[in-house]
Amino acid sequence: MLPKVARDAAAEGVIDPMVLVESDILLVRLYGALKRLVWPEERRPANKDQGLRLWEQVAIDTVRGATPEELGPATGxxxxxxxxxxxxxxxxYCTELFRLQDRPFYYAPIGKWFRELPSQRPGSGPSGG
Structure with a gap:
């Protein structure tokens, strides 16, 4: 049985519960963090599910489309x-911080999360576990 955040991610189409792959862990982790995020001046009732917001979908698709080669230990x-x-x-990092200096943003340590996957741990072998 999937944890609640994974079931919610599946219900919103973030992952396919019938065809789970290890990298779905990244998507579920990101989804869980983003669903709790409310921007300043944003009105979002906690008791009403409103589906994925556009920026959430963009963030999830950005991670989904990244290749393992793009996800170094310092990737954010x-x-x-x-x-x-x-x-x-x-x-x-500096470019993004400068670009976003006057706007609220959230930083997700995607590279760190990727390195925590079982297949990325030392001794897991080239087959991915």
Whole structure:
């Protein structure tokens, strides 16, 4: 049985519960974090499910479309009300921080989460576990 956040993610089409793959863990983790996020001045009743907001879908699709080669240990996802962007390393971090300096944003440590997957742990072998 899937945990509640995974069931909710499946109900909203973030993951397919019939064909689960290891990288779905990233999507469920991100989904769980984003569903709790409310931007300043945003009205979102806690007792009413309103489906995925556009920026949530963009953030999830950004991670879904990333290849393992793009997800280094320092990869982060900068999420704001109008989209999301992956950043790798100090230069890209600084660019995103400068670009978002006057806007609220959420940072998700996607690279760290990716490295915590069982297939990425030392000794898991090239087959992915």
């Amino acid at each position: 996802l900068f999420i704001h009300q109008t989209g999301a962007r992956l950043a790798n390393g100090p230069g890209e």
